[in-house]
Amino acid sequence: MPTGTTPDFSNVLATIDAQRDETLADLLRLIAQPSISAQDIGVRECAALELELLQKAGLEPRLLETSGHPMVYAEWLNVPGKPTVLFYGHYDVQPSDPLDLWYSPPFEPEIRDGRIYGRGVADNKAQHFSHIAAIRAWLTATGSLPVNVKVLLEGEEEVGSPHLDEAVAHYSDLLTADLVYTSDGPVTDVRYPEISFGVRGLLYIELRATGPNRDLHSGHWGGVSPNPIWTMVRALNTMLDDQNRILVDGFYDNVKEPTPGARAAMDALPFDVSEAIGRIGLTEMAPPADLPYADRIMAQPTLNIAGFTGGYGGPGSKTIIPSKATVKIDMRLVPDQHPDEIWEKVSVHIAKHAPDVEIVRLDGGMVPSYTPVEHPLAEVVRDAIEVGFGARPIDIPLVGGSLPDAAWTKTLGLPSFLVSYGDPAQANHSPNESYAVDRIRKGVVTSAALLDGLART
Amino acid sequence: MPTGTTPDFSNVLATIDAQRDETLADLLRLIAQPSISAQDIGVRECAALELELLQKAGLEPRLLETSGHPMVYAEWLNVPGKPTVLFYGHYDVQPSDPLDLWYSPPFEPEIRDGRIYGRGVADNKAQHFSHIAAIRAWLTATGSLPVNVKVLLEGEEEVGSPHLDEAVAHYSDLLTADLVYTSDGPVTDVRYPEISFGVRGLLYIELRATGPNRDLHSGHWGGVSPNPIWTMVRALNTMLDDQNRILVDGFYDNVKEPTPGARAAMDALPFDVSEAIGRIGLTEMAPPADLPYADRIMAQPTLNIAGFTGGYGGPGSKTIIPSKATVKIDMRLVPDQHPDEIWEKVSVHIAKHAPDVEIVRLDGGMVPSYTPVEHPLAEVVRDAIEVGFGARPIDIPLVGGSLPDAAWTKTLGLPSFLVSYGDPAQANHSPNESYAVDRIRKGVVTSAALLDGLART
Numbered sequence: 001m002p003t004g005t006t007p008d009f010s011n012v013l014a015t016i017d018a019q020r021d022e023t024l025a026d027l028l029r030l031i032a033q034p035s036i037s038a039q040d041i042g043v044r045e046c047a048a049l050e051l052e053l054l055q056k057a058g059l060e061p062r063l064l065e066t067s068g069h070p071m072v073y074a075e076w077l078n079v080p081g082k083p084t085v086l087f088y089g090h091y092d093v094q095p096s097d098p099l100d101l102w103y104s105p106p107f108e109p110e111i112r113d114g115r116i117y118g119r120g121v122a123d124n125k126a127q128h129f130s131h132i133a134a135i136r137a138w139l140t141a142t143g144s145l146p147v148n149v150k151v152l153l154e155g156e157e158e159v160g161s162p163h164l165d166e167a168v169a170h171y172s173d174l175l176t177a178d179l180v181y182t183s184d185g186p187v188t189d190v191r192y193p194e195i196s197f198g199v200r201g202l203l204y205i206e207l208r209a210t211g212p213n214r215d216l217h218s219g220h221w222g223g224v225s226p227n228p229i230w231t232m233v234r235a236l237n238t239m240l241d242d243q244n245r246i247l248v249d250g251f252y253d254n255v256k257e258p259t260p261g262a263r264a265a266m267d268a269l270p271f272d273v274s275e276a277i278g279r280i281g282l283t284e285m286a287p288p289a290d291l292p293y294a295d296r297i298m299a300q301p302t303l304n305i306a307g308f309t310g311g312y313g314g315p316g317s318k319t320i321i322p323s324k325a326t327v328k329i330d331m332r333l334v335p336d337q338h339p340d341e342i343w344e345k346v347s348v349h350i351a352k353h354a355p356d357v358e359i360v361r362l363d364g365g366m367v368p369s370y371t372p373v374e375h376p377l378a379e380v381v382r383d384a385i386e387v388g389f390g391a392r393p394i395d396i397p398l399v400g401g402s403l404p405d406a407a408w409t410k411t412l413g414l415p416s417f418l419v420s421y422g423d424p425a426q427a428n429h430s431p432n433e434s435y436a437v438d439r440i441r442k443g444v445v446t447s448a449a450l451l452d453g454l455a456r457t
Numbered sequence: 458m459p460t461g462t463t464p465d466f467s468n469v470l471a472t473i474d475a476q477r478d479e480t481l482a483d484l485l486r487l488i489a490q491p492s493i494s495a496q497d498i499g500v501r502e503c504a505a506l507e508l509e510l511l512q513k514a515g516l517e518p519r520l521l522e523t524s525g526h527p528m529v530y531a532e533w534l535n536v537p538g539k540p541t542v543l544f545y546g547h548y549d550v551q552p553s554d555p556l557d558l559w560y561s562p563p564f565e566p567e568i569r570d571g572r573i574y575g576r577g578v579a580d581n582k583a584q585h586f587s588h589i590a591a592i593r594a595w596l597t598a599t600g601s602l603p604v605n606v607k608v609l610l611e612g613e614e615e616v617g618s619p620h621l622d623e624a625v626a627h628y629s630d631l632l633t634a635d636l637v638y639t640s641d642g643p644v645t646d647v648r649y650p651e652i653s654f655g656v657r658g659l660l661y662i663e664l665r666a667t668g669p670n671r672d673l674h675s676g677h678w679g680g681v682s683p684n685p686i687w688t689m690v691r692a693l694n695t696m697l698d699d700q701n702r703i704l705v706d707g708f709y710d711n712v713k714e715p716t717p718g719a720r721a722a723m724d725a726l727p728f729d730v731s732e733a734i735g736r737i738g739l740t741e742m743a744p745p746a747d748l749p750y751a752d753r754i755m756a757q758p759t760l761n762i763a764g765f766t767g768g769y770g771g772p773g774s775k776t777i778i779p780s781k782a783t784v785k786i787d788m789r790l791v792p793d794q795h796p797d798e799i800w801e802k803v804s805v806h807i808a809k810h811a812p813d814v815e816i817v818r819l820d821g822g823m824v825p826s827y828t829p830v831e832h833p834l835a836e837v838v839r840d841a842i843e844v845g846f847g848a849r850p851i852d853i854p855l856v857g858g859s860l861p862d863a864a865w866t867k868t869l870g871l872p873s874f875l876v877s878y879g880d881p882a883q884a885n886h887s888p889n890e891s892y893a894v895d896r897i898r899k900g901v902v903t904s905a906a907l908l909d910g911l912a913r914t
Contacts, residue, residue, distance in 0.1 A: 200676060204774040213738030218761045219657060219858025222789045223701070223753030224734070226743040229762040230697060237694045240687060244680070277681065281670030286683040296680035304675045305686040306777050307768035312785060317661040317819045319787045320763050328769060330776045332679045362774045401676025 008142050009452045015141040016133070016444050023133045024440065026053055030091075030125050031109040031118040037092035037159045043069045046091050050153055053129070057136035059151070064171060066163040069155030073174070076135070077148045083454045084148035086177035087447075088408070089128025089184070090157030093120030094429045101431035115425075115434040122426035122435040127183040128153060130421055130443030137448055146455030150177055161404045168407040179377050180408040180416040181450065183443065186428060187420045192270065193385045193393040195378065196418040197262070198370030198409075200301070201333035202402040203342050207235065207350070208358040209325045215311070218319040228325040229310040235354030236327065239303060243288045246303045248349040251342065256335045258299050261373035262397035266294035270394065298398035301342075302332045328362075332400065339365030367406035371415040373397050380453040381417045388446025393419070421446065465599050466909045472598040473590070473901050480590045481897065483510055487548075487582045488566040488575040494549035494616050500526045503548050507610055510586070514593035516608070521628060523620040526612030530631070533592070534605045540911045541605035543634035544904075545865070546585025546641065547614030550577030551886045558888035572882075572891040579883035579892040584640040585610060587878055587900030594905055603912030607634055617820075618861045625864040636834050637865040637873040638907065640900060643885060644877045649727065650842045650850040652835065653875040654719070655827030655866075657758070658790035659859040660799050664692065664807070665815040666782045672768070673778040685782040686767040692811030693784065696760060700745045703760045705806040708799065713792045715756050718830035719854035723751035727851065755855035758799075759789045785819075789857065796822030824863035828872040830854050837910040838874045845903025850876070878903065 016023075030053065035046030047063060050072040054061035061074035072091060077084070096106035096119040104110040109118035116126070131151065138145050152175065156162060168175060187194045209228035216225055239247055246252070258266060273293045277285060285296065310325030312318040331342060343361055350359045371378075373395050385393045399418070408416040421443035427433045473480075487510065492503030504520060507529040511518035518531035529548060534541070553563035553576040561567040566575035573583070588608065595602050609632065613619060625632060644651045666685035673682055696704055703709070715723060730750045734742060742753065767782030769775040788799060800818055807816045828835075830852050842850045856875070865873040878900035884890045 202676075202776070204776070211739075216737060217858065218759070218763060218787050219659075219789060219856070220754075221737070222759035222761050222787075222857060223748075223757050224742050224750060225737060225739065226741075227762055229765050230693075230701075232765075233690050233693045233762075234699060236687075236690045242691055244687075280673060280678070280682060282668075282682060284683075285681050291680075293681060297677075300680050302675070302679035304679050304776075304778060305684055305690075305768065306675060306775055307770050307779070308686050308689075308765050308782065309770035311762065311764035313764050313766035313783065317785065317787065318763055319659070319661070319761075321761060322764070325765065326770065328774065330675050330679075330774065332676055399676070400679060401674065 006452065008146070009449070011141040012137050012448050012452070013445065015137040016441065016448060019133070019137060019140065020441070023444065026056070027126055027129050027440065028109045028116070030129060031116070031121050032107055034107050035092050035120065035155070036095050037069055037156050038095055043092060043155050047072050047155060050091050053132055054151065057132050058139035059135065061151070064167065066167045068163045071155060071167060072151075072153040074151045075149065076145050079145065079148055082147045083178040083457060084150065084176075085450065085454060086150040086152060086175060086180045086414070087128070087131040088152050088154070088180055088182045089131065090124045090154040091128070092155045092158045093123065093125070094158050098431060103432055111437065114437050116437060117432055117434045119433055122186070122422045122433055123428040124157070124184050126435045126440060127421045127443060130183060130440065131447045133444045134447035134451065137444065138451060146451050149451070150175065164404050164407050165411060168411050172412060175412060177414060180412070180414050181381070182416070182418045183421045184418065185420045186422040186424050186426050188271070188424065190423050193389045193391055194396050194420055195381055195385070195393045196396040196399045197373055197378070198335065198398040199368065199403045199405045200398060200400055201337060201339055201368030201406070202366040203331040203333060203339040204362045204365065205329050205343070205346065206360045206362055207232065207327040207329065208360065209235070209356065210323065211321060212323055215323050216321040218321050221321055225321050227321050229322060231354070231356055232308070232310065232325040232327055235350065235357045236305070238353040239349065244286055246301065248345050250345050251301070254336045254338070254341065255301065258397060259372050259374055262298070265373050265395035265397050266292070266298055269294050297400040299334060301334050301337060304330050304332070306330050332402065333368045334398065335368045335370040338367055366402040366404060367410055369405035369409040369416065370398060371409060371417065375415045377415055377454075377457065378417065380457055381419060381450065384446050384450035384453050385419060387449035388442045419446070463909065465603070466906070468598040469594050469905050469909070470902065472594040473898065473905060476590070476594060476597070477898065480901065483513070484583055484586050484897065485566045485573070487586060488573070488578050489564055491564045492549050492577065492612070493552050494526055494613050495552055500549060500612050504529050504612060507548050510589055511608065514589050515596035516592065518608070521624065523613075523624045525620045528612060528624060529608075529610040531608045532606065533602050536602065536605055539604045540635040540914060541607060541633070542907065542911060543607040543609060543632060543637045543871070544585070544588040545609050545611070545637055545639045546588065547581045547611040548585070549612045549615045550580065550582070551615050555888060560889060568894060571894050573894060574889055574891045576890055579643070579879045579890055580885040581614070581641050583892045583897060584878045584900065587640060587897065588904045590901045591904035591908065594901065595908060603908050606908070607632065621861050621864050622868060625868050629869060632869060634871060637869070637871050638838070639873070639875045640878045641875065642877045643879040643881050643883050645728070645881065647880050650846045650848055651853050651877055652838055652842070652850045653853040653856045654830055654835070655792065655855040656825060656860045656862045657855060657857055658794060658796055658825030658863070659823040660788040660790060660796040660803075661819045661822065662786050662800070662803065663817045663819055664689065664784040664786065665817065666692070666813065667780065668778060669780055672780050675776040675778050678778055682778050684778050686779060688811070688813055689765070689767065689782040689784055692807065692814045693762070695810040696806065701743055703758065705802050707802050708758070711793045711795070711798065712758065715854060716829050716831060719755070722830050722852035722854050723749070723755055726751050754857035756791060758791050758794060761787050761789070763787050789859065790825045791855065792825045792827045795824055823859040823861060824867055826862035826866045826873065827855060828866060828874065832872045834872055834911075834914065835874065837914055838876060838907065841903050841907035841910050842876060844906035845899045876903070
């Protein structure tokens, strides 16, 4: 039986519409409550408001303390034998500066031209609140939920989720489920809803080459003193060939071929490459020439130089042999690479090919993560989106950027689906962040339909 | 007949000693007159004072206008058939900041512990004034000079002599001579006087690589967008091998082997390489390992990266593909390379091996210059130094840095000798620039002995 045609679900849809004004009012309250994790502004107050809204929805929420800001948690587990979905979201927001670029105050949400403006409205308050509103509608309409539900709202996503892995491991018994479902981020194109199935991982290192103990006159010392920039250029040149193939021994050992479903999804992406690279001023993608766009982002790791600093960089000429050169490198990793493994291999490479260069690991890195496009629950998710948005979603097997998705897929061993309820114009992290009002109902209906669909698996 | 034993020269020596207090007083006046060419402070006033001092010495000086600050010129050509020496010096000085590091005001010269402190005292006022004092002593003692003399004092040396080549070409009939003699710079070691016979030349370029039209998120675009830092690393890697051999076609075509005399002088240099590189924190010179110190500075050109700038250089991590990368390169050239020729060859190399990289020439460059160590007048200069300093000088066939010495050797086709009257402690261009009082007499005697010695060639 297709989703959305049961009498129960019809009642839920009617309730969603009946609660529409109150849902909007609650969301505006949530946006009005600052919760800037980076600056520790209003974070606990916002967690308290989330507790209130979850309670109003019919759950019995509580705080889960972490080494940082607390997580908000609620569960409803009254249909044993039915699947359990874990809704993940975050209640913290980015800092709101530069304030003078906002047309309305960031924590005084305002509706203009069909969009709600306010810091955090899209990232992530309207999106995760859609799940809470769907739960409320189900409980109001039927007195029950069709499946078991857990809600986990993090308070540190905007500072890089530094305690998420630790907390998920710590509360792993509590958080077990059949799938994790996240609504976050914008979509690429307003015409298509999207499901993302995974993310690239990340390793960030710094290379440091040292020459003389101070900058030297290149006339007096040129030819005598080694130059650390040349040392660095030679080291870098051992790491990547002119086709952007990474030359570190074993770097590709654990790269997993896309599954057939992922392959098909990659080949089917309705993405205009020429238009996209034209916007960044390019006419060609990086070598190799024959590699499709999707493979570059979803199947291949990268070794990117994010910065090279050495010697004089000002106007005109200065004739020195610099004392130091520093290079920052980020590596985007694909399933099933691991930042620890890659760190080891890159360290061995540098020790062997550039022993004079110091290598330092920055940050912990992120583990790449994926859920098979073929996973049976993916079809349930697609159906729910079709109910909510009226269109079949595009499958994105892997997102190029890095998120702590491995907390779900690796630490908990669960399938994880990232479904954005947002649109391309929402300006996450920027002034005048916004969210289209008509996407509130679409998101709430999608979440409600997901519960309905999961009940029939 | 060895220099310094003629009755005339004995009278000159006695006169130098008799004029000692007045020579010191005149020098202190000269130091007290600011002449900062970079800031146009007191330059013409200082030129006027130089005219006065040259007149007092017995000459009839005048200004030679240039496109910049004027040169001061005087000649005494009353012994036809005798050689003509052109004394070159500069009356302009470096800016004196940072002022708070001076123990006495830079333009209020003060004598402490046997040294005169003041901006420009060593670079170049006490040094070129030694020639003027020597001329004065000769004319006072004998009513004549033993050879013909020209004095040329530049007012723009401290801003890179931007109009010297042009002016020397313009006034080439006026400036013709048998040799050019310059006293400037410190010596390497207080134990040895030095004669320098040449300088390396210079070509300065900037390489610019461009990627996307703005910095990009390395997750969203990593693998898709080219990275200009990698483009630059590859371009640089085609230019120099790991033994520091320059790979640009024809780069070494015009490199002249040192003359036998230069070779012998290079091999005889009393220079403690381990001690010198130890002071800059190194235990080894740059490759190739078997290249002697003197060859690195005096026989080999260099291709030095003075700066590499691209992407993020601050603390911690930032994950971007930068939009631009810029590299500054200075090339030190040896006889008989020419910056125009090398510019052409490097441009061809970049066009061929890195066509995406833009190459720009900065500054005009400098032509390398040399006078053979074997030149017969060199022995006259050595003898004069022995009279003034009581020690045979060390021959430095080539100085590693770059000076507009080719104005004399190439434009005028003259032998050029650079003899420092200074010492290693004089702090040119730094606060508390100073000059040892006892070097005033040594310098004046050397200049006087040079005239005496030249008369007998």
